[in-house]
Amino acid sequence: MPDLLTHVLVGYILGTLLTLNSETGRQLTTVVMLGAILPDLTKIKLVIPDALVEATLGIPFSWYALHTLGGVLITTTVGALFVEESRRRQVFALLFGGALSHLFLDSLLIKPSGYASVVWWPFLTTALPTPGLYLSSDRWPAILTGLLALGLYLWKRRQLPDAHQGSE
Amino acid sequence: MSPRWTLLWSLLLLICVLGGLFLWAGTLDPNIQNHRYPDSADVAANPELYVGASVEVSGTVIETNPAIITVTSGTETQNLEITNVEKPISEGETVFVFGTLQDTNTIEANSVVSRTALAERYMLIVSFVAGLWVLARLIKDWEFGPDKSLLKPQLILKKSSGNDDA
Numbered sequence: 001m002p003d004l005l006t007h008v009l010v011g012y013i014l015g016t017l018l019t020l021n022s023e024t025g026r027q028l029t030t031v032v033m034l035g036a037i038l039p040d041l042t043k044i045k046l047v048i049p050d051a052l053v054e055a056t057l058g059i060p061f062s063w064y065a066l067h068t069l070g071g072v073l074i075t076t077t078v079g080a081l082f083v084e085e086s087r088r089r090q091v092f093a094l095l096f097g098g099a100l101s102h103l104f105l106d107s108l109l110i111k112p113s114g115y116a117s118v119v120w121w122p123f124l125t126t127a128l129p130t131p132g133l134y135l136s137s138d139r140w141p142a143i144l145t146g147l148l149a150l151g152l153y154l155w156k157r158r159q160l161p162d163a164h165q166g167s168e
Numbered sequence: 169m170s171p172r173w174t175l176l177w178s179l180l181l182l183i184c185v186l187g188g189l190f191l192w193a194g195t196l197d198p199n200i201q202n203h204r205y206p207d208s209a210d211v212a213a214n215p216e217l218y219v220g221a222s223v224e225v226s227g228t229v230i231e232t233n234p235a236i237i238t239v240t241s242g243t244e245t246q247n248l249e250i251t252n253v254e255k256p257i258s259e260g261e262t263v264f265v266f267g268t269l270q271d272t273n274t275i276e277a278n279s280v281v282s283r284t285a286l287a288e289r290y291m292l293i294v295s296f297v298a299g300l301w302v303l304a305r306l307i308k309d310w311e312f313g314p315d316k317s318l319l320k321p322q323l324i325l326k327k328s329s330g331n332d333d334a
Contacts, residue, residue: 004295008302030305037302049242050194051209060194065186068193074186081178085171112266112279113224115203122192127203137287142294 003136004037007105009145011036011098016152018097031091035098038075039106039119042067067106068121072099108133205266209241211248215272223275226264229257229282237263252277260285 015032019025045063053061065071076099080092107116108131115127134141198206198218205224210217227237227248235250235257250265251274257263261284267277 003291003298005298008298027309030302030309033302034306037299045242049209051213051241051243054194055243059191061190062193062196063190065189065193068189070189071186074182074189078179078182078186081175081182110281111224112264112281113203113205113222114266114279115205118196118202118204121196122189125196125199125202125204135281135283135287137283137291139290 003142004040006141006145007036007040007102008033009142009149010101010105012149013145013152014097014101015094016149016156018094020156028090028094031094032098034079035072035076035095036102038079038095038099039067039072039102041075042071065121067103067117068119069100069103069124070122072096072103075099110135206269208239211269212239212241212244212246215246215269218269219271221269222266222278223269224264224266225275226262229259229261229263232257232259235263237265247273249274250277250280251275253280255280255282257282258284262288 011033012029014036015029016025018032019028022028042063042065044066048063050062050064053063066075073096076092076095079095080088083091103119107119107128109116110132111117111130113127114129114132116130118125118127120128196204198204198210198221200222205222206218207223208225208227211223211225225237225239225248227239229235229237230247235253236247237250239246239248250263250267251270252267254277257280261282263283264281265275265277266279267275270276
């Protein structure tokens with residue numbers, strides 16, 4: 001993955017653009033940002049490794065499912081269940097959008113094999129070639145998205161001062 | 169069925185489906201034809217299974233001459249010598265290697281990508297900050313509604329009042 005900051009900044013940009021005309025744009029943008037970090041729930045493996053779960057339960061197990069399209073469909077649905085009923089579809093769509101942006105950005109990472117992780121599983125079990133645009137430790141993705149987010153924030157303040165002072 | 173129970177059953181169903189996905193993902197074996205190469209966990213746990221195969225592993229450099237990295241499956245660790253490394257690497261770096269497992273202890277590299285310990289720290293710090301940022305926004309922007317049941321807390325939109333953003 002690119003660093004989590006890049007994912008969150010992309011979530012901020014997407015969320016802001018998707019909710020420009022919404023009275024609750026700020027709150028909904030936060031939902032997209034949250035969605036953008038959901039796939040990294042798979043990092044729980046650093047605390048509880050797959051092999052430990054397998055040895056304990058005696059069954060095959062992998063946290064990696066959380067970092068796939070199938071996994072985020074479930075986690076975003078769970079997230080949407082925790083909001084009031086009238087907003088569930090909207091929150092699901094925004095969480096899912098954020099999570100999709102994460103998987104997409106991760107499919108562009110530099111990999112020594114030239115093939116990305118199988119993030120679209122279980123709908124696609126073949127690893128796709130990656131253009132290899134960046135390493136997860138590169139700083140320029142966070143700088144670039146940070147500048148874009150800042151520009152969008154300033155633009156929105158100028159264009160929508162009423163909305164900014166109201167819902168924002 | 170009351171909405172409370174509908175929500176509870178929905179959650180239980182989703183948790184079961186997620187559990188099923190964890191199991192299913194655990195059964196996914198490496199498949200060279202699909203470019204799913206044996207990874208660090210596979211090689212650390214059962215290196216003898218993949219001798220002669222293409223593997224893609226990552227690990228920390230513990231020696232540079234010869235290049236030796238430590239890979240782990242989470243419960244087991246394995247030291248691997250990496251041959252054919254054409255770029256300079258140093259101890260403490262994390263390297264990502266694609267190559268052929270010559271024997272249970274040696275990989276002939278086709279491609280090596282490295283990440284310095286400093287870059288690793290940068291990534292961890294900014295990721296932590298990003299997590300805090302989202303958490304702070306969640307706390308500020310959302311709150312639990314006056315739900316009568318502890319089992320189905322609902323988040324509702326706060327009445328907007330501030331004038332800040334990012």
